[in-house]
Amino acid sequence: MSSPRDCKICVGRWPWADHRIAEFGLSVAYLHEDQFFAGWTVLILKRHVTELYELAAQERGQLIEEVTAMAQALAAVFQPIKVNYAALGNQLPHMHWHVVPRLRDDPAPLEAIWGITHEPRRLSTEERQLRLAQIRRQLSTSV
Protein backbone atom coordinates (compact mmCIF):
# COMPACT_ATOMS: atom_id res chain seq x y z
CA MET A 1 0.00 0.00 0.00
CA SER A 2 1.31 3.46 -0.89
CA SER A 3 1.57 6.20 1.68
CA PRO A 4 -1.21 8.78 2.23
CA ARG A 5 1.45 11.43 2.82
CA ASP A 6 2.43 11.75 -0.83
CA CYS A 7 -1.07 10.95 -2.15
CA LYS A 8 -2.53 13.63 -4.43
CA ILE A 9 -6.01 12.58 -3.34
CA CYS A 10 -5.31 12.58 0.43
CA VAL A 11 -3.74 16.05 0.27
CA GLY A 12 -6.72 17.37 -1.72
CA ARG A 13 -5.00 18.14 -5.03
CA TRP A 14 -7.29 15.91 -7.08
CA PRO A 15 -10.15 15.74 -7.93
CA TRP A 16 -10.94 19.43 -8.07
CA ALA A 17 -13.03 20.67 -5.12
CA ASP A 18 -15.35 22.74 -7.31
CA HIS A 19 -16.25 19.59 -9.26
CA ARG A 20 -17.70 17.84 -6.19
CA ILE A 21 -21.07 16.22 -6.86
CA ALA A 22 -22.08 14.53 -3.61
CA GLU A 23 -20.88 12.66 -0.57
CA PHE A 24 -21.73 9.02 0.08
CA GLY A 25 -20.96 6.97 3.20
CA LEU A 26 -17.56 5.67 2.09
CA SER A 27 -16.84 7.82 -0.95
CA VAL A 28 -17.15 11.27 -2.46
CA ALA A 29 -18.22 11.77 -6.08
CA TYR A 30 -16.69 14.37 -8.38
CA LEU A 31 -17.23 15.27 -11.98
CA HIS A 32 -13.97 14.51 -13.82
CA GLU A 33 -12.30 17.75 -14.95
CA ASP A 34 -12.25 16.36 -18.50
CA GLN A 35 -15.84 16.27 -19.71
CA PHE A 36 -15.01 15.17 -23.24
CA PHE A 37 -17.01 12.11 -22.18
CA ALA A 38 -20.03 13.96 -20.77
CA GLY A 39 -20.84 12.79 -17.27
CA TRP A 40 -17.44 11.18 -16.55
CA THR A 41 -17.47 10.88 -12.79
CA VAL A 42 -14.97 9.63 -10.22
CA LEU A 43 -15.91 8.19 -6.85
CA ILE A 44 -13.09 8.65 -4.36
CA LEU A 45 -12.82 6.33 -1.39
CA LYS A 46 -12.53 8.49 1.73
CA ARG A 47 -9.76 6.45 3.26
CA HIS A 48 -6.43 5.64 1.62
CA VAL A 49 -6.74 2.07 0.40
CA THR A 50 -5.34 0.78 -2.85
CA GLU A 51 -6.82 -2.68 -3.49
CA LEU A 52 -10.27 -4.20 -3.08
CA TYR A 53 -8.82 -6.95 -0.90
CA GLU A 54 -7.63 -4.38 1.64
CA LEU A 55 -11.24 -3.43 2.40
CA ALA A 56 -13.56 -5.35 4.71
CA ALA A 57 -16.27 -7.32 2.89
CA GLN A 58 -18.90 -5.04 4.40
CA GLU A 59 -17.08 -1.99 2.99
CA ARG A 60 -16.82 -3.57 -0.45
CA GLY A 61 -20.55 -4.25 -0.39
CA GLN A 62 -21.30 -0.67 0.56
CA LEU A 63 -18.82 0.77 -1.94
CA ILE A 64 -20.30 -1.16 -4.86
CA GLU A 65 -23.73 0.17 -3.83
CA GLU A 66 -22.35 3.71 -3.98
CA VAL A 67 -20.80 3.06 -7.41
CA THR A 68 -24.16 1.67 -8.53
CA ALA A 69 -26.19 4.61 -7.21
CA MET A 70 -23.84 6.94 -9.07
CA ALA A 71 -24.13 4.91 -12.28
CA GLN A 72 -27.91 4.82 -12.07
CA ALA A 73 -28.13 8.58 -11.60
CA LEU A 74 -25.75 9.19 -14.52
CA ALA A 75 -27.75 6.78 -16.68
CA ALA A 76 -30.97 8.66 -15.89
CA VAL A 77 -29.39 12.02 -16.76
CA PHE A 78 -27.34 11.03 -19.82
CA GLN A 79 -29.25 8.03 -21.26
CA PRO A 80 -26.04 6.21 -22.22
CA ILE A 81 -25.68 3.14 -24.43
CA LYS A 82 -23.44 1.60 -21.74
CA VAL A 83 -21.88 2.62 -18.46
CA ASN A 84 -18.19 1.88 -17.85
CA TYR A 85 -16.94 1.08 -14.34
CA ALA A 86 -13.24 0.99 -13.53
CA ALA A 87 -10.87 1.16 -10.57
CA LEU A 88 -7.39 1.28 -12.09
CA GLY A 89 -5.10 3.35 -9.88
CA ASN A 90 -2.00 3.13 -12.06
CA GLN A 91 -1.25 6.84 -11.67
CA LEU A 92 -2.98 7.35 -8.33
CA PRO A 93 -3.22 4.16 -6.29
CA HIS A 94 -5.69 5.65 -3.74
CA MET A 95 -8.85 3.78 -4.69
CA HIS A 96 -11.16 5.68 -7.01
CA TRP A 97 -13.84 4.44 -9.36
CA HIS A 98 -14.38 5.87 -12.80
CA VAL A 99 -18.08 5.77 -13.70
CA VAL A 100 -18.46 6.82 -17.32
CA PRO A 101 -21.73 6.97 -19.23
CA ARG A 102 -20.99 6.29 -22.90
CA LEU A 103 -23.37 8.35 -24.98
CA ARG A 104 -24.86 7.93 -28.42
CA ASP A 105 -22.55 10.52 -29.95
CA ASP A 106 -19.40 8.89 -28.53
CA PRO A 107 -16.60 9.12 -31.15
CA ALA A 108 -15.36 5.56 -30.47
CA PRO A 109 -18.16 3.69 -28.68
CA LEU A 110 -16.40 0.32 -28.81
CA GLU A 111 -13.18 1.53 -27.18
CA ALA A 112 -12.18 2.13 -23.57
CA ILE A 113 -11.97 5.87 -22.94
CA TRP A 114 -8.25 5.55 -22.11
CA GLY A 115 -7.50 4.48 -25.67
CA ILE A 116 -9.30 7.44 -27.28
CA THR A 117 -7.02 10.37 -28.11
CA HIS A 118 -8.85 13.64 -27.55
CA GLU A 119 -8.46 17.19 -26.34
CA PRO A 120 -9.67 17.35 -22.72
CA ARG A 121 -12.90 19.31 -22.50
CA ARG A 122 -13.17 21.71 -19.56
CA LEU A 123 -16.65 23.04 -18.86
CA SER A 124 -17.23 26.72 -18.20
CA THR A 125 -18.26 27.52 -14.62
CA GLU A 126 -21.84 27.91 -15.76
CA GLU A 127 -21.88 24.62 -17.68
CA ARG A 128 -20.28 22.82 -14.76
CA GLN A 129 -22.75 24.14 -12.23
CA LEU A 130 -25.63 23.15 -14.47
CA ARG A 131 -24.26 19.63 -14.87
CA LEU A 132 -23.56 19.24 -11.15
CA ALA A 133 -27.10 20.38 -10.34
CA GLN A 134 -28.63 17.95 -12.86
CA ILE A 135 -26.75 15.00 -11.42
CA ARG A 136 -27.39 15.99 -7.80
CA ARG A 137 -31.11 16.35 -8.50
CA GLN A 138 -31.16 12.86 -9.97
CA LEU A 139 -29.20 11.41 -7.05
CA SER A 140 -31.55 12.94 -4.52
CA THR A 141 -34.63 11.53 -6.22
CA SER A 142 -33.20 8.02 -6.63
CA VAL A 143 -31.12 7.38 -3.49
Added chain:
Amino acid sequence: MSSPRDCKICVGRWPWADHRIAEFGLSVAYLHEDQFFAGWTVLILKRHVTELYELAAQERGQLIEEVTAMAQALAAVFQPIKVNYAALGNQLPHMHWHVVPRLRDDPAPLEAIWGITHEPRRLSTEERQLRLAQIRRQLSTSV
Protein backbone atom coordinates in the same frame (compact mmCIF):
# COMPACT_ATOMS: atom_id res chain seq x y z
CA MET B 1 -30.43 -4.48 -21.97
CA SER B 2 -29.11 -6.29 -25.03
CA SER B 3 -30.39 -9.70 -26.03
CA PRO B 4 -28.69 -12.95 -24.90
CA ARG B 5 -29.50 -14.47 -28.31
CA ASP B 6 -26.81 -12.54 -30.17
CA CYS B 7 -24.43 -12.39 -27.22
CA LYS B 8 -21.00 -13.85 -27.93
CA ILE B 9 -20.66 -14.75 -24.25
CA CYS B 10 -24.07 -16.44 -23.90
CA VAL B 11 -23.48 -18.57 -27.01
CA GLY B 12 -20.05 -19.60 -25.71
CA ARG B 13 -17.82 -17.95 -28.33
CA TRP B 14 -15.86 -15.91 -25.79
CA PRO B 15 -13.92 -16.30 -23.56
CA TRP B 16 -12.21 -19.42 -24.83
CA ALA B 17 -13.27 -22.61 -23.02
CA ASP B 18 -9.71 -23.92 -22.70
CA HIS B 19 -8.76 -20.73 -20.81
CA ARG B 20 -11.23 -21.41 -17.97
CA ILE B 21 -9.70 -20.91 -14.52
CA ALA B 22 -12.49 -21.58 -12.04
CA GLU B 23 -16.18 -21.24 -11.33
CA PHE B 24 -17.56 -18.99 -8.61
CA GLY B 25 -21.17 -18.68 -7.44
CA LEU B 26 -22.22 -15.95 -9.87
CA SER B 27 -19.34 -15.85 -12.29
CA VAL B 28 -16.78 -17.92 -14.16
CA ALA B 29 -13.14 -16.83 -14.42
CA TYR B 30 -11.03 -17.21 -17.57
CA LEU B 31 -7.53 -16.27 -18.46
CA HIS B 32 -7.74 -13.64 -21.20
CA GLU B 33 -6.47 -15.04 -24.52
CA ASP B 34 -4.03 -12.11 -24.72
CA GLN B 35 -1.45 -12.65 -21.99
CA PHE B 36 0.74 -9.70 -22.99
CA PHE B 37 -0.28 -8.51 -19.52
CA ALA B 38 0.55 -11.70 -17.62
CA GLY B 39 -2.37 -12.83 -15.50
CA TRP B 40 -5.03 -10.77 -17.31
CA THR B 41 -8.25 -12.46 -16.22
CA VAL B 42 -11.91 -11.93 -17.02
CA LEU B 43 -14.76 -12.82 -14.69
CA ILE B 44 -17.93 -13.52 -16.64
CA LEU B 45 -21.29 -13.10 -14.96
CA LYS B 46 -23.26 -16.30 -15.54
CA ARG B 47 -26.48 -14.53 -16.42
CA HIS B 48 -26.88 -11.93 -19.15
CA VAL B 49 -26.96 -8.59 -17.37
CA THR B 50 -25.34 -5.43 -18.66
CA GLU B 51 -25.32 -2.88 -15.84
CA LEU B 52 -24.60 -3.04 -12.12
CA TYR B 53 -28.00 -1.48 -11.38
CA GLU B 54 -29.76 -4.41 -13.05
CA LEU B 55 -28.43 -6.76 -10.37
CA ALA B 56 -29.94 -7.19 -6.91
CA ALA B 57 -27.87 -5.62 -4.12
CA GLN B 58 -27.16 -9.08 -2.75
CA GLU B 59 -25.79 -10.18 -6.15
CA ARG B 60 -23.59 -7.08 -6.39
CA GLY B 61 -22.21 -7.83 -2.95
CA GLN B 62 -21.43 -11.41 -3.92
CA LEU B 63 -19.99 -10.44 -7.31
CA ILE B 64 -17.56 -7.93 -5.82
CA GLU B 65 -16.42 -10.67 -3.41
CA GLU B 66 -15.71 -12.92 -6.40
CA VAL B 67 -13.80 -10.13 -8.18
CA THR B 68 -11.84 -9.59 -4.97
CA ALA B 69 -11.01 -13.29 -4.47
CA MET B 70 -9.75 -13.38 -8.05
CA ALA B 71 -7.66 -10.24 -7.56
CA GLN B 72 -6.17 -11.55 -4.35
CA ALA B 73 -5.17 -14.84 -5.97
CA LEU B 74 -3.63 -13.02 -8.95
CA ALA B 75 -1.76 -10.70 -6.60
CA ALA B 76 -0.34 -13.68 -4.71
CA VAL B 77 0.81 -15.35 -7.94
CA PHE B 78 2.09 -12.34 -9.87
CA GLN B 79 3.12 -9.87 -7.11
CA PRO B 80 1.85 -6.85 -9.07
CA ILE B 81 2.46 -3.18 -8.34
CA LYS B 82 -1.28 -2.58 -8.75
CA VAL B 83 -4.36 -4.53 -9.76
CA ASN B 84 -6.79 -3.01 -12.29
CA TYR B 85 -10.51 -3.76 -12.04
CA ALA B 86 -12.89 -2.83 -14.85
CA ALA B 87 -16.34 -3.67 -16.17
CA LEU B 88 -16.61 -1.82 -19.48
CA GLY B 89 -18.79 -3.81 -21.89
CA ASN B 90 -18.45 -1.48 -24.86
CA GLN B 91 -17.87 -4.36 -27.27
CA LEU B 92 -19.67 -7.06 -25.31
CA PRO B 93 -22.33 -5.65 -22.99
CA HIS B 94 -22.79 -8.95 -21.07
CA MET B 95 -21.21 -8.05 -17.74
CA HIS B 96 -17.63 -9.15 -17.36
CA TRP B 97 -14.88 -7.88 -15.10
CA HIS B 98 -11.31 -7.46 -16.21
CA VAL B 99 -8.93 -8.15 -13.34
CA VAL B 100 -5.42 -7.27 -14.44
CA PRO B 101 -2.31 -7.52 -12.27
CA ARG B 102 0.15 -4.87 -13.45
CA LEU B 103 3.65 -6.23 -13.04
CA ARG B 104 7.01 -4.65 -12.42
CA ASP B 105 8.10 -5.15 -16.04
CA ASP B 106 4.95 -3.51 -17.46
CA PRO B 107 5.92 -1.43 -20.52
CA ALA B 108 3.61 1.46 -19.56
CA PRO B 109 2.76 1.08 -15.88
CA LEU B 110 0.93 4.42 -15.63
CA GLU B 111 -1.45 3.73 -18.50
CA ALA B 112 -4.69 1.75 -18.76
CA ILE B 113 -4.05 -1.46 -20.68
CA TRP B 114 -6.52 -0.39 -23.39
CA GLY B 115 -4.29 2.53 -24.34
CA ILE B 116 -1.13 0.42 -24.74
CA THR B 117 -0.49 -0.71 -28.33
CA HIS B 118 0.99 -4.20 -28.35
CA GLU B 119 1.01 -7.51 -30.18
CA PRO B 120 -1.38 -9.89 -28.38
CA ARG B 121 0.56 -12.64 -26.66
CA ARG B 122 -0.93 -16.13 -26.94
CA LEU B 123 0.51 -18.71 -24.57
CA SER B 124 1.47 -22.16 -25.81
CA THR B 125 -0.74 -24.95 -24.49
CA GLU B 126 1.93 -25.89 -22.00
CA GLU B 127 2.44 -22.32 -20.77
CA ARG B 128 -1.30 -21.84 -20.46
CA GLN B 129 -1.82 -25.02 -18.48
CA LEU B 130 0.99 -24.07 -16.15
CA ARG B 131 -0.48 -20.60 -15.59
CA LEU B 132 -4.00 -21.95 -15.06
CA ALA B 133 -2.68 -24.46 -12.52
CA GLN B 134 -0.73 -21.78 -10.65
CA ILE B 135 -3.77 -19.54 -10.33
CA ARG B 136 -6.14 -22.38 -9.41
CA ARG B 137 -3.76 -23.56 -6.71
CA GLN B 138 -3.70 -20.07 -5.23
CA LEU B 139 -7.49 -19.74 -5.41
CA SER B 140 -8.00 -23.05 -3.65
CA THR B 141 -5.70 -22.11 -0.80
CA SER B 142 -7.18 -18.65 -0.28
CA VAL B 143 -10.95 -19.00 -0.92
